[in-house]
Amino acid sequence: MLETINLSKTFKDKKAVDDVNLYVNKGESVGLLGPNGAGKSTTISMISSLLKPTSGDVLFNGNSIIKNPAEIRRVLGVVPQEIALYEELSAHENLNFFGEIYKISKGDLESRIQEVLEMVGLQHRQKELIKTFSGGMKRRINIAAALLHQPKVLILDEPTVGIDPQSRNHILETVRKLNEQYETSILYTSHYMEEVEQLCDRVYIMDHGSIVASGNKSELLSILSNDDTFHVQLSKRSEKLIDAVRLIKDVRQVDETENGLRIIAKKRSHFLSTLVHGAEKEGVEIIHFQMEIPSLEDVFLHLTGKSLRD
Template identity: 45%
Template sequence: MLELKNLTKKYGDFTVVNNISLTVEDGEVFGLLGPNGAGKSTMVSMISTVLSPTSGTIKVDHKFLQENPVEIKKIMGVVPQDLALFETLTAKDNLIFFGSLYGLSGKRLKRRADEVLEMIELTEKKNQAVAEFSGGMKRRVNIGVALMNNPKLLILDEPTVGIDPQSRNHILQTVKKLNKEEGMTVIYTSHYMEEVEYLCEKVAIVDHGSLIALGTKEELKNNVNACDTLTVIYQKASQEALEQISSIAGVHQTTIDQNQIAMLVSAKERNIIDIVDDIKNLGIALTSFKYEEVNLESIFLQITGKSLRE
């Protein structure tokens, strides 16, 4: 559905997006992750024709975007970070206005607006001015605008920023439903790692304008040798025993804080229970332990050395 090849965007000597190549398959939910200033929004702006690349190519549905911009816009829906709505208009009038820009008209336009209102669960509020809506409801209308042309490719750039948990959950469920029931290809950028983990089959991690990791969660974990986390609470331990923990096979990093020890461990190298037994055999009296399989947040931290929101 989408292919980027050597995509680059420069402003003078400053490179915002640096030679990125990746492919998003038809029907895939693809996550785009990166800290602020990583180049995600610039990539989205180039894919949605708002910006032109300095070099490289973009293909959407097997067609070059630079050569077929109007044709490709007809099969693409974009949900920008900032709300793009007329607040004095009603929810339905907003959908009708933007739907007309896609070439819809007459009964077909009104029918599609009603369908989208049902999708975003705002049918009962359709005649209410958007200015009266909560932030979460406005976000839902913003998504509705992008759905008016029934796009093959839906791009959502930080769609849940600053909204309440209920609206956030509704948006996530809507995206999942559009993918599963409509077969819509989705590109999803977010600062909320749990959203990407919940929705996305494949993830690209971008930092300083460059693509630094690409794959499924399991592929990323294997490619960077990402570790799981083992946390133990101990009652008593000698300083000598605590110092020996880092030398246990399968333990790659330890952090000791009062009576708690947090370790990065490799379940591929050692069985977790064996690691716990080795800790006990050092003479450390444990009261509890907790094992957490690696998630996208920890993979991102291990790859970039910083959290997503830094």
């Protein structure tokens, strides 16, 4: 449905986006993940036809939107990172304004306004001025404004930045509903890993303007090495036990922690019985044993060498 081909953007000498290739299928929810300055916003500005790429193309249903932006604009909803609303107007007046610019007929406009207000859960506050709203409520109206013309593709640029958990959950629920019930294709940018894990079928990880990895969650997790990490809490420290564990086949690394050991071993290795026997022999009690489950955050760290919120 929506595809970028070798999309690049250079500002003066700085390459903000470098050969980005991504696609969003009909009804699919795709996440674009990356730290601040990774090039996410520039990429979606080009996808939404607001910014001309230096090179490459964006195809919508096989047609270039660089040459003919009108085609995508008709069916595209964009939720910008900023609160793109008139603070001095009420929620209803803002939606009425955006409905008018989308040339929604007067007969349909009021029902559409009520529909989107209900969707974001702010029907009861529609007469109040935007400037009196909390950050989260403003973001919900910001989303509602992008939904008035029933877009087939919705691009959300970090829609949950700096808001309260209640509004955040509401926004995530709204996006999920749009995707599941209305089959709206979603391109969701964020630097909150858990949101992307929760919402998206597939994820693109971006860093320094390039896509560094892509796929569904399990595909991305498989990027991580073939090792598992274990945390063992022991009743006391034993040098002999550490040496014994180091000698176990398939154990790659043993580190001492505050109250035990951190063991990195090859996936599906059978070292547990040797560890238990060794501990018994040295008179050490195993208090707690836990396998570390890798997250997308670890994948990101592995790929970029930095945390998402850096």
